[in-house]
Amino acid sequence: MLARRSRWLWDRPWSAGHALRQALEAAQSENLELRRRKPVSPSTLRRYLLPFRVYNVWAEQRVRNETPSLDAIAEGCAALGITAQHNKPLTTDYIAQQVVDFERRWQALIRHHAQSQQ
Template sequence: MGFHHSKQAKNDLRAKATAGPRTAAADAQRRQRATSAHQPGASTQGSALTVVDRYFLAWTQYRREHGWEPSVDELSRYLDTKGTPGRKGTPISPSTLRRYTLGFRIYTVWAQHRERTADTPPLDLVARDCTARGITGQYNKPITTAYLAAKVADFERRRRALADASPP
């Protein structure tokens, strides 16, 4: 247990050293954002965006700005610089973000197909496109139409939330 505390103390010192000077008010604001952002189903400013939708938006913005997909470490730092901290006001853990990146890739392909249709795109085409882009599931298994079918409701919800959140 002493090792854990020692390691944690070093990490805390390292974080403080790299974070620069902070005011008590800035720390309080970060903690408030972290607390409200991580409540189940939480969204801010009355939007229908979930916390994961906000992670997706940052992931997409990073791709646009840099020309490549961020690693989970890069996404964690990027979210923190954009004012989206994790719990306790610290950067979001890369292991937390890792849970979502495959879904972000698949959603991106699905959304591109969805833009060309008035309804849910043919899932076999989305699955084939995922395979063509090298997007695979766990253990390199191909993305299946059954997997996609289970995600359609959430994909549609995200699409509507992103459209509602976009400025006119």
């Protein structure tokens, strides 16, 4: 089920998976490399960007509700094993600090997707 859900999110213009694919394609087109001359991989981008992973959960909630519940997002993150530093659960305070950026990103991705469909 997780693989099917991941594929679904990969193609959604508002999702972190879609943004991850765009970032990966940009890195590859610029021939960016990691240490030891290895190419940038999706796991590398995902691993270090906690807000990126939390955004994915927020976006899933945003599809269903214009104002997602911070508690539901925190529970969704916990269910997926997304934690803060030292495996501490994400707090609603942390998520609340990210919401303005998440909404801005959501609107930008929706607008970009609408323009590319014209």
